[in-house]
Amino acid sequence: MSDLTPEKAKAYWARTSGLMWTMLGIWFFFSFVVHFFAPQLNTIRIIGFPLGFYMAAQGSLIAFVVSLYWFASKQNAIDEEFGVAEDE
Amino acid sequence: MANNTQTGGKSFIDNLGKIYGIYTGGFAAFVIILAILEQMGVPNKIIGYLFVFMTVGVYALIGVLSRTAEMGEYYVAGRKVPAIYNGMATGSDWMSAASFIGMAGSLYLLGYDGLAFVLGWTGGYLLVSILLAPYLRKFGQYTVPDFLGARYGGNLARFAGVIVLVSASFTYVTAQIFGVGIIASRFLGISFEVAVFVGLAGILVCSMLGGMRAVTWTQVAQYIILIIAYLIPVVIMSAKVTGVPIPQLMYGQALEKIQALEPALGVVKGHAAVFSDAKGNMNFTDGMNFFALILCLMVGTASLPHILMRYFTTPSVREARQSVAWSLFFIFLLYFTAPSYAAFAKLEVYQNVIGQQITALPGWVKSWGDIGLVGACDAANAATQFALCKGVTGNGDGILQLSEFRIAADAIVLATPEIAGLPYVIAGLVAAGGLAAALSTADGLLLAIANALSHDIYYRMIDPHAPTKRRLIISRVLLVFVAIIAAYTASTKPSTILAMVAWAFSIAASGLFPALVMGIWWKRTTGPAAVAGMLAGYGMCVYYLVMTQFYGMPLWFGVKNISCGMFGMPVAFIVTYVVSLVTAAPPKEMQDFIDSIRIPKGDVKLARAEDALSH
Numbered sequence: 001m002s003d004l005t006p007e008k009a010k011a012y013w014a015r016t017s018g019l020m021w022t023m024l025g026i027w028f029f030f031s032f033v034v035h036f037f038a039p040q041l042n043t044i045r046i047i048g049f050p051l052g053f054y055m056a057a058q059g060s061l062i063a064f065v066v067s068l069y070w071f072a073s074k075q076n077a078i079d080e081e082f083g084v085a086e087d088e
Numbered sequence: 089m090a091n092n093t094q095t096g097g098k099s100f101i102d103n104l105g106k107i108y109g110i111y112t113g114g115f116a117a118f119v120i121i122l123a124i125l126e127q128m129g130v131p132n133k134i135i136g137y138l139f140v141f142m143t144v145g146v147y148a149l150i151g152v153l154s155r156t157a158e159m160g161e162y163y164v165a166g167r168k169v170p171a172i173y174n175g176m177a178t179g180s181d182w183m184s185a186a187s188f189i190g191m192a193g194s195l196y197l198l199g200y201d202g203l204a205f206v207l208g209w210t211g212g213y214l215l216v217s218i219l220l221a222p223y224l225r226k227f228g229q230y231t232v233p234d235f236l237g238a239r240y241g242g243n244l245a246r247f248a249g250v251i252v253l254v255s256a257s258f259t260y261v262t263a264q265i266f267g268v269g270i271i272a273s274r275f276l277g278i279s280f281e282v283a284v285f286v287g288l289a290g291i292l293v294c295s296m297l298g299g300m301r302a303v304t305w306t307q308v309a310q311y312i313i314l315i316i317a318y319l320i321p322v323v324i325m326s327a328k329v330t331g332v333p334i335p336q337l338m339y340g341q342a343l344e345k346i347q348a349l350e351p352a353l354g355v356v357k358g359h360a361a362v363f364s365d366a367k368g369n370m371n372f373t374d375g376m377n378f379f380a381l382i383l384c385l386m387v388g389t390a391s392l393p394h395i396l397m398r399y400f401t402t403p404s405v406r407e408a409r410q411s412v413a414w415s416l417f418f419i420f421l422l423y424f425t426a427p428s429y430a431a432f433a434k435l436e437v438y439q440n441v442i443g444q445q446i447t448a449l450p451g452w453v454k455s456w457g458d459i460g461l462v463g464a465c466d467a468a469n470a471a472t473q474f475a476l477c478k479g480v481t482g483n484g485d486g487i488l489q490l491s492e493f494r495i496a497a498d499a500i501v502l503a504t505p506e507i508a509g510l511p512y513v514i515a516g517l518v519a520a521g522g523l524a525a526a527l528s529t530a531d532g533l534l535l536a537i538a539n540a541l542s543h544d545i546y547y548r549m550i551d552p553h554a555p556t557k558r559r560l561i562i563s564r565v566l567l568v569f570v571a572i573i574a575a576y577t578a579s580t581k582p583s584t585i586l587a588m589v590a591w592a593f594s595i596a597a598s599g600l601f602p603a604l605v606m607g608i609w610w611k612r613t614t615g616p617a618a619v620a621g622m623l624a625g626y627g628m629c630v631y632y633l634v635m636t637q638f639y640g641m642p643l644w645f646g647v648k649n650i651s652c653g654m655f656g657m658p659v660a661f662i663v664t665y666v667v668s669l670v671t672a673a674p675p676k677e678m679q680d681f682i683d684s685i686r687i688p689k690g691d692v693k694l695a696r697a698e699d700a701l702s703h
Contacts, residue, residue, distance in 0.1 A: 004687065013686060020218050027214040031207060031386065032379055038200070038362040039370065048340025050347075053360040056203035057427040058336065061210050065420050068217055068413035075222075076406055084689040086404045 155297035162299035175414025177307035180528035185267025188525035192429035193497025212389025217412035225408035240615035252599030264530035310524035317521025335428035384653035388593025394536035405688040463494035538567035598656025599626035617667035625660025
């Protein structure tokens, strides 16, 4: 923190917040928005699954897991870009 | 592991893969030996005993080997748990008896509606990772109330946090001990009350000597057993029913067959029917409750201290983030399998049970009926044979109709090995898995409660100059004390306790989430505002729960009281926001403190020197 100028600290937090909002968007979409359309999606069938059921049982979960790994690496890239990652 | 020195600890960490690899191989060999013993005619009861005692014995051994007298080891496992192992530990910390045994059953009974639990108990980890865990790790003390105390300038906020923590965690831990009692009594054939205290002993040896360090390494071992035990029966079931041993993909076929059978059997609410009431009509209230439950469970996930404190144990902020991803991956393995249990069990019931002659029912109906988990209620006197048939009037035509069939949620996972025609050793394996799930969650919760009482109340508020040794003794005494109270409560079989588990999520969401998130993300949040917000949110949620549950207050807008966080959370956020604006802004030192925890590198600049951690 000490070697970070106020401008850089501000820019860092803006990038971090931006990623936070992106992730919140992903979270909201796969937690709620997709499932609003469950009645319509259920008319489609994929390998036996009604699609609306599938999204709640597996689809959203896969999206959650993948987005978390993506978030961890993305935030890490931001940290390194601003030189605020921890020393190993 | 017994070695407390730095070098000993390091070589243990470096060899984790090898150690847990050998452990997993040893467990597989143990299961194979038991399978051979069973074929040689060793009675089922002995197999059950061996499973329970061997696994609990191993956990106890890990607990004893991980004993420690250092504060950092006791409270945060020395902060050297690698991301992937912390992920496994969080997985078993998270997945309780309710997830392991109850979830598939709920999905069987509720169909699509039950998926609210699957979604709600996974998606919350996104909130943990993006909003809280990295910043709490950077803050780097021992407990969640530590953060509240440092951020909101004192013991009032800390104390409010402890109140919410203890009320949410205590009901939860009681339910876990209840679960341990049920499994132990069923497989050891001892009375429920005795089983509760046997389970309690198992929990205590794991956690008492080594605190977080012992709990961490035990939970990793418990995760391995619980995931193996969960996957094996349903993989075999899938291979048997569909020819392909990947249940997560193949249960689509089962769903298709179920839906084809539903009209003929007179099912009014289909397995995949969305947002509908018991008659199968889609309506707004049921849809709203589905989403309300998802939201409360997710936000509750991000507020339960026994989960948040797991991310205090990673070596760095970066690993805390990675660790949340691993946690969700390990949890995902179980949760995306649970609906397949429900589908295969339902298909078996629709194809081979309903519409059959009472005299020609599959054997599992009788064997699980005998212990009160299944009921075939055709005959007028069916209740004498099946306890579940009480109050059900069959038509006595000698054929089992859908309306005459009853099954308890717990039976789905427990009976699947028998439905699939597997040997008893697999049933024993499932019991060991359920026990691992219940014990690991109970360990984590008990530690969270005991740490809040010993560290936050005793050390921080009563005697800040207490020597290390006395603090550790107090921690252990409180751990035993809380455990005994929880076990006593569980042994009285309180009927509402299982419902209260879901309440714990709403309570934590209303009481803790706004104060934690706003404390990190909005510098203007003031101490008095956070305290007012916590108490208002917690009070709102508990008021709605108690009034609707016990005093017959009508539901507001039809929101079920399991989702009382729908009222508690907005109240907490609004109160915190408004009171922040009318109270003086936090001083410069506090702003600097927030800046310092937002950035992974560098020191934490505490606003008040007395908040520092002394060792």
